[in-house]
Amino acid sequence: MKIANEFTVNAPVERAWEVLTDLEQVVPLMPGAQMVGWEGDDFLGKLKVKVGPVISEFSGKANFVERDEHDHRAVINGRGRDSRGSGNAAAIITTRLREDGDRTRVSVDTDLKIVGKLAQFGSGMLQQVSEKMIGEFVASLEAKLAEGDSAAVEPMAEAESRAPRLQPVAQPEQAPLDLGNLVRSALLEKYVPAIAFALAALIGIIVVLRRIRGRR
Secondary structure, eight states: OEEEEEEEESSOHHHHHHHHTOHHHHGGGSTTEEEEEEETTEEEEEEEEEETTEEEEEEEEEEEEEEETTTTEEEEEEEEEETTSSEEEEEEEEEEEEEETTEEEEEEEEEEEEEEGGGGSOHHHHHHHHHHHHHHHHHHHHHHHHTOOOOOOOOHHHHHHHOOSEEEOOOOOOOOEEOGGGOOSHHHHHHGGGGGHHHHHHHHHHHHHHHHHHTO
C-alpha cells in the first residue's frame, strides 16, 4: 500500500532543513506524538489517537537506511504495533526537501505493509488520516519557522558520545490526535488506533533526519 504526502513551508530549504532536523523542536509539532528515546540507531516514539471518548496509543521505532545530505533526501525503515493488538506494520519511507523559490517543498512517500486487523483499512482512509496529521503539523511548523533563529543545539555527535544505548527523552505528553469526524463507522472507531502506524511513520521520517544531520 502506497501513501503520498506533500507540503510546502514558507522558508528556504536550508532554514527548513535546520528546523526539521532539530529533534527537540520537531516532535512537539506533531499532533499526538511523543519521543520516548533512542535504542542504538532506532528512534522510539509513541502516538496517541482520540476517537470520540476513546484514547488509544500506538508505539513504534524507525531508523534510516539511506541518506543524502546534499540532496536533502532520506529513506527510512519504520515498524510498530497497536498497543491493543489490532495489528502491526512495517514501512519504507522516502522523503525529500526541494527548493521552491524562497519556499521549501517536502515530499513523503510511504510503502506500507500491514497485517492483522490493520489490513482492513484501504489506502484512501490512511491517506485521509495522514493528511489530517500533516495539515496540523505544517501549521505548527510555520509558526516555529516564523519565530526566527532558535538557540544553538548541542552537536549530535557530542550528545551521542555521552549517551547510553537507551537514552530517555524528557518531553511532556502531547494532547492526542483527534480524528473527529474523519472516523464515522463503528468498525473504524473500534480499530482506528491500528492505522496510526501511517502517522508514526511520518514522525520517524522527521526525527531520523536529526541523526542524518549529526553524521555529516
